[in-house]
Amino acid sequence: MAVYTDVSPEELEAFLSTYELGRLRAFKGIAEGVENSNYLLQTEAGSFILTLYEKRVNPADLPFFIGLMEHLAKRGIDCPQPVRNREGVALGELAGRPALIATFLVGTSVRRPTAANCAALGAALAGLHKAGADFNEFRRVNALSVAGWRPLYDQARERADTVAPGLSALIADELAVLEERWPKGLPAGVIHADLFPDNVFFTDGKLSGLIDFYFACNDLLAYDVAICLNAWCFEPDGAYNQTKGRALLAAYQAERPLDEAEIAALPLLARGAALRFLLTRLVDWLNVPPGALVRPHDPVEYLRKLRFHRSVTSPRDYGVAERQTA
Numbered sequence: 001m002a003v004y005t006d007v008s009p010e011e012l013e014a015f016l017s018t019y020e021l022g023r024l025r026a027f028k029g030i031a032e033g034v035e036n037s038n039y040l041l042q043t044e045a046g047s048f049i050l051t052l053y054e055k056r057v058n059p060a061d062l063p064f065f066i067g068l069m070e071h072l073a074k075r076g077i078d079c080p081q082p083v084r085n086r087e088g089v090a091l092g093e094l095a096g097r098p099a100l101i102a103t104f105l106v107g108t109s110v111r112r113p114t115a116a117n118c119a120a121l122g123a124a125l126a127g128l129h130k131a132g133a134d135f136n137e138f139r140r141v142n143a144l145s146v147a148g149w150r151p152l153y154d155q156a157r158e159r160a161d162t163v164a165p166g167l168s169a170l171i172a173d174e175l176a177v178l179e180e181r182w183p184k185g186l187p188a189g190v191i192h193a194d195l196f197p198d199n200v201f202f203t204d205g206k207l208s209g210l211i212d213f214y215f216a217c218n219d220l221l222a223y224d225v226a227i228c229l230n231a232w233c234f235e236p237d238g239a240y241n242q243t244k245g246r247a248l249l250a251a252y253q254a255e256r257p258l259d260e261a262e263i264a265a266l267p268l269l270a271r272g273a274a275l276r277f278l279l280t281r282l283v284d285w286l287n288v289p290p291g292a293l294v295r296p297h298d299p300v301e302y303l304r305k306l307r308f309h310r311s312v313t314s315p316r317d318y319g320v321a322e323r324q325t326a
Ligand SMILES: Nc1ncnc2c1ncn2[C@@H]1O[C@H](COP(=O)(O)OP(=O)(O)O)[C@@H](O)[C@H]1O
Pocket: 002, 030, 032, 033, 034, 035, 036, 037, 038, 049, 080, 102, 103, 104, 105, 106, 198, 199, 211, 212, 213, 214
């Protein structure tokens, strides 16, 4: 359960009194997520999500996230909408943390995505990239791209082998390769950067909403595709499912075709994406804050994915259609 910061009913009532949402009926901590503290609020006006921003969120980035969610909704993307208080301000402070109330999205996430779910996700990801193309109000550099990985490694290197033998050396080796070869000059724009199955809602089998924009940033669009291949197209036994990869990529490309350079870079981007989540998971696994209600994600899952990407010899291994590869 991701609740790092407790909120008392009195504090919450006082905070809510600055909004036009009526009285508080009930609230409870939410049992998913690992980054921020989230509460489900029931007020006289309906259901809402209260987020208190924690460790990895830089408060200076909050206007980017809020502006982006508002921009995307105007472009027809189903995503949470920041609720503004009576003074027209979305961002507040509660229990010593930056805090936001956002609209509640209906739908449920899928635990074991099917190829059809992967196709829906691919189309939605391309739609998101297109809708974000004219979001110029704020910019946000990706703090968790290649330049951010070594500092994470430094936090974990000494204890990494307690998680898996040889892990520290493998990461060091991988970092050296990726720092040298990370692609430059590919098409860039606003990316979600964490569009895992738990951040995508389906209703009656149809994709109905995207949440959790708190890693969104300006970066390579194909890197977002690589993150999704990692998150959606592996089976629980660690095997890459090419059918799911093909479905995701084909649906993405039907909306936004990848260019030749993006396709050629996919294996490297997928390695980078696997390393990024391996590193954040590893750091979190080794540093669970005492008393926090959180279930850290397993870093070894991403070690297995990284090993797969290191064995890949062609973008075709991901399911890119033959005629689209150079
Ligand atoms: N706007 C929303 N509508 C409905 N449920 C939400 C919404 N935002 C978050 N949730 C629920 O809260 C959980 C954790 O939210 P998430 O944004 O993923 O947290 P974190 O910032 O910790 O990654 C989600 O898995 C979902 O169940």
